[in-house]
Structure formats: C-alpha cells, structure tokens
Amino acid sequence: xxxxxADHQVFxxxxxxxxxxxxxxxxxxxxxxxQAVLQRWSCQPRVDLNExxxxxxxxxxxxxxxxLLVPAGSAKVWPPLRCDPTEIxxxxxxxxxxxxxNLRCTYCYAAGGAYGGPxxxxxxxxxxxxARYLVEKSGDNQALTLVLFGGEPLLNMPAVKxxxxxxEEKAAALGKKLLVSLTTNGxxxxxxxxxxxxxxxxxxxxSLDGPAELHDANRPDAAGRGSYSRILARLGGxxxxxxxxxxxxxxxTPAQWSRCEEVFxxxxxxxxxxxxxxPASPISKNLLPDIQQEQVLLExxxxxxxxxxxxxxxxxxxxxxxxxxxxxxxxxxxxxxxACGAGYGYLAVDAGGEFYPCHRLAGEKGxxxxxxxTGVDADRVRxxxxxxxxxxxxxxxxxxxxxxxxxxxxxxxxxxxxxxxxPPGSSCDFIRRWLQIxxxxxxxxxxAGADGLLAKLxxxxxx
Amino acid sequence: xxxxxxxxxxxxxxxxxEALTKGEDQAVKALLExxxxxxxxxxxxxxxxxxxxxxxxxxxPVGNCQASVRDFMGCAGDCWWPAQTPDGLTNNxxxxxxxxxxxxxxxxxxxx
Amino acid sequence: xxxxxxxxxxxxxxxLLVPAGTVLARDVIFxxxxxxxxxxxxxxxxxxxxxxxxxxxxxxxxxxxKKQMIVSASRHYLHLVDTQKLALVKTLDLxxxxxxxxxxxxxxxxxxxxxxxxxxxxxxxxEAGEVVLAKPMLAEIDLDSGKxxxxxxxxRGIFQLLLVNGGKEVYAIGQDLYKIDVASxxxxxxxxxxxxxxxxxxxxxxxxxxxxxGYFISPYYNAQGCGMLEINTHTGEITENMLNSDPPxxxxxxxxxxxxxxxxGMDELYKIDVQSRTITAxxxxxxxxxxxxxxxxxxxxxxxxxxGSTISVFDAETLKLLKVLQMQTxxxxxxxxxx
Numbered sequence: 001x002x003x004x005x006a007d008h009q010v011f012x013x014x015x016x017x018x019x020x021x022x023x024x025x026x027x028x029x030x031x032x033x034x035q036a037v038l039q040r041w042s043c044q045p046r047v048d049l050n051e052x053x054x055x056x057x058x059x060x061x062x063x064x065x066x067x068l069l070v071p072a073g074s075a076k077v078w079p080p081l082r083c084d085p086t087e088i089x090x091x092x093x094x095x096x097x098x099x100x101x102n103l104r105c106t107y108c109y110a111a112g113g114a115y116g117g118p119x120x121x122x123x124x125x126x127x128x129x130x131a132r133y134l135v136e137k138s139g140d141n142q143a144l145t146l147v148l149f150g151g152e153p154l155l156n157m158p159a160v161k162x163x164x165x166x167x168e169e170k171a172a173a174l175g176k177k178l179l180v181s182l183t184t185n186g187x188x189x190x191x192x193x194x195x196x197x198x199x200x201x202x203x204x205x206x207s208l209d210g211p212a213e214l215h216d217a218n219r220p221d222a223a224g225r226g227s228y229s230r231i232l233a234r235l236g237g238x239x240x241x242x243x244x245x246x247x248x249x250x251x252x253t254p255a256q257w258s259r260c261e262e263v264f265x266x267x268x269x270x271x272x273x274x275x276x277x278x279p280a281s282p283i284s285k286n287l288l289p290d291i292q293q294e295q296v297l298l299e300x301x302x303x304x305x306x307x308x309x310x311x312x313x314x315x316x317x318x319x320x321x322x323x324x325x326x327x328x329x330x331x332x333x334x335x336x337x338x339a340c341g342a343g344y345g346y347l348a349v350d351a352g353g354e355f356y357p358c359h360r361l362a363g364e365k366g367x368x369x370x371x372x373x374t375g376v377d378a379d380r381v382r383x384x385x386x387x388x389x390x391x392x393x394x395x396x397x398x399x400x401x402x403x404x405x406x407x408x409x410x411x412x413x414x415x416x417x418x419x420x421x422x423p424p425g426s427s428c429d430f431i432r433r434w435l436q437i438x439x440x441x442x443x444x445x446x447x448a449g450a451d452g453l454l455a456k457l458x459x460x461x462x463x
Numbered sequence: 464x465x466x467x468x469x470x471x472x473x474x475x476x477x478x479x480x481e482a483l484t485k486g487e488d489q490a491v492k493a494l495l496e497x498x499x500x501x502x503x504x505x506x507x508x509x510x511x512x513x514x515x516x517x518x519x520x521x522x523x524p525v526g527n528c529q530a531s532v533r534d535f536m537g538c539a540g541d542c543w544w545p546a547q548t549p550d551g552l553t554n555n556x557x558x559x560x561x562x563x564x565x566x567x568x569x570x571x572x573x574x575x
Numbered sequence: 576x577x578x579x580x581x582x583x584x585x586x587x588x589x590x591l592l593v594p595a596g597t598v599l600a601r602d603v604i605f606x607x608x609x610x611x612x613x614x615x616x617x618x619x620x621x622x623x624x625x626x627x628x629x630x631x632x633x634x635x636x637x638x639x640x641k642k643q644m645i646v647s648a649s650r651h652y653l654h655l656v657d658t659q660k661l662a663l664v665k666t667l668d669l670x671x672x673x674x675x676x677x678x679x680x681x682x683x684x685x686x687x688x689x690x691x692x693x694x695x696x697x698x699x700x701x702e703a704g705e706v707v708l709a710k711p712m713l714a715e716i717d718l719d720s721g722k723x724x725x726x727x728x729x730x731r732g733i734f735q736l737l738l739v740n741g742g743k744e745v746y747a748i749g750q751d752l753y754k755i756d757v758a759s760x761x762x763x764x765x766x767x768x769x770x771x772x773x774x775x776x777x778x779x780x781x782x783x784x785x786x787x788x789g790y791f792i793s794p795y796y797n798a799q800g801c802g803m804l805e806i807n808t809h810t811g812e813i814t815e816n817m818l819n820s821d822p823p824x825x826x827x828x829x830x831x832x833x834x835x836x837x838x839x840g841m842d843e844l845y846k847i848d849v850q851s852r853t854i855t856a857x858x859x860x861x862x863x864x865x866x867x868x869x870x871x872x873x874x875x876x877x878x879x880x881x882x883g884s885t886i887s888v889f890d891a892e893t894l895k896l897l898k899v900l901q902m903q904t905x906x907x908x909x910x911x912x913x914x
Binding site for chain 2: 019025027065332333442443
Binding site for chain 3: 468531534535536537539540541551552556558559560563564565566567
C-alpha cells in the first residue's frame, strides 16, 4: 500500500536525533542509523512499502506503526476541526475588579490600568453578578477558576471579596471546585488582605521585575517614584504565611532581556515559589525587539534550560514557569487546534461588566463580545477572533510548530499587525526557536532518566 | 523488530502511539493471512466484508473499524460473526423480528 | 350522424397513435428486507407498497415468465411473489420434508420451464443426540409440491447459482466454478473452472443477471488487484479481466443497459468504463456501506442499497446524489422489473 509522510521535524543531536510528529506532538529519539534511513526516504512524498528493500523496509514499517507514515491521502490537514464557542462551557473568568492602578508601569498594556478608558472600579453588585455568571455558564465543568485582575485589584477589596464569596457559595452549591487567583503589583498588601487571601486559599501572583533598579525603572508609581521598596516591605507577610503558591510575574523590555537569569535568581532569593518571565507586549514601536535582542532572549532562555537540566539531574525542578509549563505540555504531547482558550471557556469581564475574549484584549475596540446583561455573543467571539486568525491557516499548514503554537497570542498578533502594521508571522521564528529549546531540553531530561521529575509535571497539565 | 529499540518513545503521546501499535499488532497477527499482499486483516471467509475489520483504505475512517450498524443484519442471519451477532441459522432464527432496522432498533438488541 | 362517424374515426386514429407515442417504461424496484419486500416506484423514487413475507431475505431469482420471482428468506423459505399483483403467492419451506432434515439454501436459480427452482442445499439433523450433516447438494425443487425432484452432490462452499445456456446448465460458484449439466436425466458436474488455485477471491452473493439481460458480472480480488468475472449466461462463456485502476472495494458490479459502463459499490460508488477497464468516477456513499446496487432501466440512475435501511439514488452520469429513501427495515438487495 502507498504511504505518505506525516509532517514531522527532526532535531539533530550529537548522536542521533529527536523526531517530532507535528500533528500528534509525539516525540521520539532515533539513533544515527534510523536518521539515515529517514533522510533517504523523507524527501519522497509517497512511499510504497512493497517496493522498499530491506533493511530500510523494516525501519519504514516501524515508522508506519508509529504513524509517521500514513496511508496516502490520509495525512492530517490544518486546521483540525475546531469547536463552536457556544459548545464550550465557561471554566475561567478574569474579573477586572479595578480599571485603575496606583502604578504607571512603562510597558503596561492597560495604559496605566484604565485600558484607555476612564478610571473606574467594579461595583459590588456587578462583581457578584459576574461571579454568578461564571458558575451558571460552567455547564458540566467541575473545576472553575476566578482570576482577580485589573489595573490593580487590591484597589477594590469590596469587589474582590464580593466576587470570591459569591463564586465560592454558588460553586459549592453545585459541587464544583473553585480556584481563585489574584495578580497584584504588591504595593497595597496589608494584614487584613493577607488574611483574606489565606482564608480563601487564593493563589497570588506578584508583578515584580527583579532587582530594585531594574524593577523601579519599569514600574514607577504615578508620582514617578520606584515601587520596589514598598513591595518588599509587604512581601514577607505574603511569603511566610501563604498556604498557596506565590509566584513572581516578571515583565522585561527588550533591552533587559540579557538579565533573565539575574532576575530569576533575585526573585527566588526573595522567597517566591515560582518565577515566570514574559517579554513586554509591543504596545509601541520602542518595545518591539530587533533580531539581536530576540537572539539575546533566546540565549537567556537556553541558559535557563541548561540550568533546568543540571538541577533535574539532582531530582529537583527549577521553578521557572516558562519551562515548567512548556515541558509539561511536551510531556503530555498536548496539541492545540486554537492558540488559547480566549472566548472558548475563558472570558474577561471589565469593570463595566462588558465581556472580552481575554484580559489583554479588554478595552480593545472591536473585541467586545457581550455584556453581563446580554450574555456572550458567540458570533462576536467568532468574528472578533477571526479578524486575527483568518488567512493564517496556510502559514501554519507549513510550520512544524503548529500543533504547539496554533497561531500564538491573539493580543500579541493584534498589536503587531493592527497597531504596529507589521505583516503576520513576525513572531513565528522566535516561537519556533523557543519551542525547540523546550523539545531539546525534554529529550535531554528523558535521556538522563529524569522520569520521576517529568511525571510530576503531569499534574500541571489538565489538557 | 530490533529496530524498535533504535526508535525510542520520549513523551506520553509517543508512548500512547506505541501502545496502540502493540495492541493492533496482536490483533492483526491473529487475523492476517500469510501471503496476503494487501496486508489487510481477515476476519471472515472473505476479505471484503465491512464489519469489524479495520479500514485499510485512505477513506474515512482511516485505519479504524467501519461502522458495523449497516452490516449487522446482513451478518446476523448467516452467522458471519458468530461472536458478535445473533446466529440466524441455529439459535436466533427470528431475531430480525426484534431488530429489523438496526439503526432504529439498536436499543432493543437482546439475544443470548 | 355524420359527425358521429368522424368522431369515431378520429377516436380510432388516436387510439392507433397512442401505442406509437411515448409510453415510457416504468421501473418497479423491490428491496429485500426483513419480513418484508418494499416496493419503490422508479419514476417518483418513493415507496409505494410493502409485501410482507416471513424471514430475513437473502436472494431472489426471476421465473422465465419475468412476472414472478422467488425470494429466499432465512435460508429455508422460498417465497413465490407475483411482481405485478405485488402479492405473495405461496411459500415453500425447505425444512418441511419427510426425512426431518433441517435444510438451508445458499444459492438459487429458477429452472427454464418455470416449474422448478434449483438450490444449493446444506442439511443437518440429529440422530440419537448426534448431529448428522448432509452432503451439500444441488437440488431441483418442484414449485408446486416443494419436493426435491432430483439432486447431485456438489463441493462445499457454493454461494451462487446461474442458469446458463437456455437452462441446459447450472453454473455453481463457490471457491471454483462448477459447470453442472442439468439437461440430462441425471445432473452431474461436467467441468470445474479453476479460481481458487488462481488466487481469485470471489464472493458473488449479489448479482443482477436478470436486469442485465442474462449477463453476469462479479468482482473478484487477487494479489494484483481487482478483476471482473463475466459470464454470458446465453452461451456459457466465461471471461476474466483485471481492472486497470487501483482496486475499488465493492460487493458487486452491474452493467448499464448498453453494457458500456459498469457500476460497483460498497462504501463508495464507482463508475467503470468497459472499454478501458478504468474507473472514470467515484463518490463516497454518505449513508455508509451498501451491499447492493441497481441501475435503472433507462440507465440514468443508480440505486445503492442493502446493508442499512436507506437507499441512495444517484445520477448515473455525474454520480451526484439525488435522493435518499428510508426503508422500514434494513435491506439485503434489490430486484428491478421494468414494465
């Protein structure tokens, strides 16, 4: 029977290679002899196994068994079947309790917390309605997530309390589990708030960018003063008494990308359980990286990967969120048909009760998808995201990373293409190289026998 | 199959694909007639009854079992799949009176 | 009175003109179901009648008068059906016999004189608690009495019978094809046409030789692919030809009325050019697997049915799906009478 090759990518190693099936996200390690066979035959789009002489034939048959060769005409086409937003019940709601902030971070995509509109706080009644909406629209989902966000959510504790209490009550009544998380700039933490967070087992993420001078350069307050010292004074209470994980959320500008490791070490040193580093979203041209800066960031991430590997050999997980998250996806072989859950089980509600597919798109014109009063408009979800995804399927069809990336963050694409006028695909190379770092690290961990460690990552991923 | 050791599954997806293959292999070995050039599993006297054989063609469902609902009554009477369908020649000669339209009547499937 | 004469003449003229005008042949298609035959009007493609008869139907053979047919069911009922009156005339039961055999038919064909039917019969009975198997036989059964008039032992594995050469021979198709002389007083196998040793896999459970005016065709499969076994039942001539395309997976083949095209079907419907022996078109059958097909009398439509309870009607030229008919029961095959 005639077979054709399923899309795959080969990553060379010193001895042999990593073989990655693009549509299944299955990863194999192949030795040099298999790699040679693959090289001999993979340029042929169609292979008739009956016409292949041994010993190559046995190898190709094994590859066929592993779905790398499939019956001709049956190779998967991109995009895979995508679901209807109306068929996905809600699982996560990001609630913008404060469209306001006491800081003026230089890179803020929320334009100082107000998302380009008037500063306002979510009123308590609307907060409760939003919490009820999450539970009511959650269908059969047994685990729900409420994310308290802003601006700075601690500016509006009444709404935070109302939303959390309402959501907990309504979720419990239906036997559902509720996870609450909060992202804060950390400047307003006090004992009472800490008590509330502890009582409700809230998972807290503190936006802290590293050593004082770096952090203060990025995150001044409205008067232009740095915020580092204020946060540190309050951090102890949070870290010492937490009954849930506390993560540091870092944002770095392109000029700072060479300092990832330094930042990571500094924050771990402060006592954070986990650190995640994000490149600043290019809300303006000066935040757009050049090729050299991207290279620097990739090298920083590669360096973190090497550290991860060394620590793994001691049986410990380096708590660098970026890598932990990627490794867990690769471990499971998770594939994506769409880039994220925005609009598909994930909803952001702004301080006026208006719906957006996600918190980053909140406030962006053209992305409003409903209100608390009228509910989610599935057509608006489809059409607003389609603005960003239409026409890209062809690009993705020829990319090996498509099942891991599936087009990338909608907001990032929106900024680059719509705000900055850059043609689509400008992040693709970076994303591929980052994923390759993850794949190579994963293979190395496997090779070193870090199976127990990788098994721990399974819990991270509920796909 | 020692080439298998040279292709090592790394992640859980790869392990799952391997497990699928092992399972299929056992089933296929049991059914395969030696010398069959087309390398298709053989479940009945002839090769081309749809039913529970896997689909070797590039048509849907690729590699999977064709839906057997449309083959059920055709195979029930003459005892084509003795294990899966009522045998009309000996034990269940009037079976069709219970289920004459499988797609409609499957809820009432009942036979010993 | 003068007018009456002219009126009479003109009426007479019109009456004479009518037969020369366009009275279109009408197809009536019988689908063999479970405890029922369902009747489809070939003009409207709608179910117009149902003829209840006992058992799970399997095959049919048309009597020489082209009006009656025998439908076999549950492998032991032989139902005689009047296709014009749309009624069951009588039922013979192979299990009703003085020797107490439980008998099963696997292949029937009506005899040339319209009074008998040939059947390939297996039998079993219990004697002192033990099962005794009868040797497989070709039996000639009297339609009036249901009695076996004569029989001859045949090899196991026969699945289909064809009346050949004006009724002088019966071809029995199993692993090989056995030519059986039925003209002499003693029936006997005169020749075995080899198929098994040639690696031919053939399963001619469905054929439409009656509708194809005596031309039998069946797919077979060997190591090279798909072939066509054709038997001209008027002369007895057998030909084998390989299809020049990748093997289509089909349960049966049927000719178009002019025999320039062959249709085949199972999960897809295929159109094959006879001259070049290549597949010229195909379409997946969305309803799913079908056992049988039937080309309309004018060659314009192809019906696929049997297997499930739906029959799909296709345009024979474009293979475009025209209609899906919902039967009451699952089906086995179709028979077509064109009036």
